Amino acid sequence: MAAACALTAALVLVPLSRHSGHPDATAGAAGTAAAGPGVPAAVGAADAAGAETCRNPEASLRPATADGPAIARIKAAGKLVAGIDQNSYRWGYRNPVTGRLEGFDIDLVRAIAKDILGDPDAVIYRAIPTNQRIPALQEGRVDVVVRTMTINCKRLADVAFSTAYFETGPQVLVPRTATDITGYDSSLKGHRICSASGSTAEAALKAQSFGADISLTVPNQLDCLVRLQLGEVDGMVTDNALAAGLAAQDPSVRLVGRPLAKEFYGVAMNKGASDLVRRVNKVLEDYRRGGDGSPWMTAYRNWLEADLPGIDAPPVPKYRD
Helix, strand or coil, X not given: CHXXXXXXXXXXXXXXXXXXXXXXXXXXXXXXXXXXXXXXXXXXXXXXXXXXXXXXXXXXECCCCCCCHHHHXXXXXXXXXXXXXXXXXXXXXXXXXXXXXXXXXXXXXHHHHHHHHCCCCCEEEEECCHHHHHHHHHCCCCCEECCCCECCHHHHCCCEECCCCEEECEEEEEECCCCCCCCCCHXXXXXXXXXXXXCHHHHHHHHCCCCCECCCEECXXXXXXXXXXCXXXXXXXXXHHHXXXXXXXXXXXXXXXCCCCCEEECCEECCCCHHHHHHHHHHHXXXXXXXXXXXXHHHHHHHCCCCCCCCCCCCCCEEEC
C-alpha cells in the first residue's frame, strides 16, 4: 500500500480549467492569461498572411539556453505545466498498473523539465482534448503542449512550434474484418468515418471526403476507436503513429492504405514565448544527439518500435533566423 501511494504521489495531473487563472499556488507556472507562459500574443493580419504563404512550417527558432520571460516564470513557479494526452497508448497514457503517465511524449516532457528545472518530475500535467491544445496555450493555461500535435501553417498563425520530433501522416483505421474500405480513397463513399475535432485528419476529410459521412467528430482519437468498436462508424482517420498504438490496444482493428501526406509532430508553445521555443529546441538537439544510443532512439525503442518498426533516426531539424 505504501508503495502504491508513493507512485500516485509522484504524478501531478491537474484537470484543464476553462479559465486562465489557477486557484492553487502550485499551478503558478501557467499563471493567468496576462502573465502565463509567454504572454498571449495577438494574431494580426501579418500572421494570417504568413500562414497562407508558409513554405517551410517545420523550420523553428535556433536553439539557445539564455533565460527570458517565459523561462523565468517557469523557474519562479518551480514547475513546468504541460498539456498532454492520457489516452494515447505508447504516446501519453496512464499505466493501469502503476497509475503513472507514460509514453514517448511523456519522456520528452520530462527531458524539458529536467533541462529547465533540473528535475524531470517537476511537472504539472494537464490532460487536454485535441481541440483545446491551442486555446490552452493562448490563454496561458499551460507552458507547452506535447501531445502528438502536427506542425502546419494554419496552426503557426496561433502558436509557436519547436523543430519536428516525429514524422507521421493521416491514415485510415478499420475493423480487421472489413474489406470494403481500402484506404483514403473512393472506397470511403457511403461509409461513416470518425475523426477528432481540431485534428489534421478532420481538416483532410473536410477538404476531400470521397463521399463519406464525416458528421461525427469527437474530442479525442480514442473516442473514435470506441465508436468503431461499438459499430457506430465504419472507420476512422488519424495519424498513423497514433493509429498504430490504437491497433496495439485492440488487435481487432488495422491500418489500410497509405498515409495521406508526410507530417511532423512538434512541441507547441505560446507565440510570445520565443525564449522557451529556443530552449526546447536546445533540449531536442541534445535529445537527438548520440546516434543509436540517443535519448530519442531509446524512447523510440521503448515505446514505438514494436508498433512502428523501421525508423532509424529522428527527423532532421530545420531552423530559421
